[in-house]
Amino acid sequence: MTPRSRRRIRWRPRSTTDVLGAAAVVLALTVALAQAASRLATKATKAWPLLALAGLVCAVALVGLRIRNQYRHRADSARLAHLRFTLPELDAMGDQDFEYALRDLLVRDGWSAKKVGQGGDQAADVIGVRLPLGRIVVQAKHTRVGGKVGSSVMYQVKGTAGPVHGADHAVVVTNGTFTRDAMAWGDRHGVRWVDRDRLNRWAHEGKALHELLGLPARNTRLPWRRTA
Known part of the structure; x- marks a missing residue:
């Protein structure tokens, strides 16, 4: 006896009701995703002052580090310029x-x-x-x-x-x-x-x-x- 061939399972709408049900599921998912995106956008809009402040603090910190490194480099250069060993x-x-x-x-x-x-x-x-x-x-x-x-x-x-x-x-x-x-x-x-x-x-x-x-x-x- 030869083994039975496997049957592929395919979903096909059998009626107008099935089509409408599938469309309703897709619509519900689309609405849910849109609502989630809207909520994220609202939170980002409310939080932008904090985000801007955080960015400003980071920028000031980077500038401060650069200035400090420049002063340190100048101080090291000045020190080395007069370096002497007996x-x-x-x-x-x-x-x-x-x-x-x-x-x-x-x-x-x-x-x-x-x-x-x-x-x-x-x-x-x-x-x-x-x-x-x-x-x-x-x-x-x-x-x-x-x-x-x-x-x-x-x-x-x-x-x-x-x-x-x-x-x-x-x-x-x-x-x-x-x-x-x-x-x-x-x-x-x-x-x-x-x-x-x-x-x-x-x-x-x-x-x-x-x-x-x-x-x-x-x-x-x-x-x-x-x-x-």
Whole structure:
């Protein structure tokens, strides 16, 4: 035996009464929806002063926040414009505070800078941007007083500054000193260095880093840039 085919159930009006009943249901639903919409419109009309007041309060609050942020930015800029660190203050810092201090000094000099130093930072503790000078990568080496930074740091910075971080300028900064080989190697390969004496001129005397090091504009061809 073959299974019986399923029958589709279709509603068809059998009389004029069915048609009128269906029309009445549709009409009732339409009237109910219209009444609900009317009630909502009436409530919105009555509540518009409150809605307008709430909007005005939000607008005033936003303007107030913007003004406060502007004053805060001006205050921070004024504070940073006179930012100074003495060598004893820098010597007393830990590694992280030393990196934050270098970031603030770059901001003082007009760079948009941020601290990025952490595990696996690939020889970049602070990165900054300033037109038309371009992008700078700073490697911080905080040492005990009298400590020296060797050539290996220069090798590492040169290997990552351009290829990894897209730097136009690479700088190693220490509160100590550099070995002769490190300074000579850095000078030959475009890795600039800031030793204790230069750090004092930058941080304490207020000399801008890019002026202190004579950083060129970004269109200068760098040793690690590929040429066509």
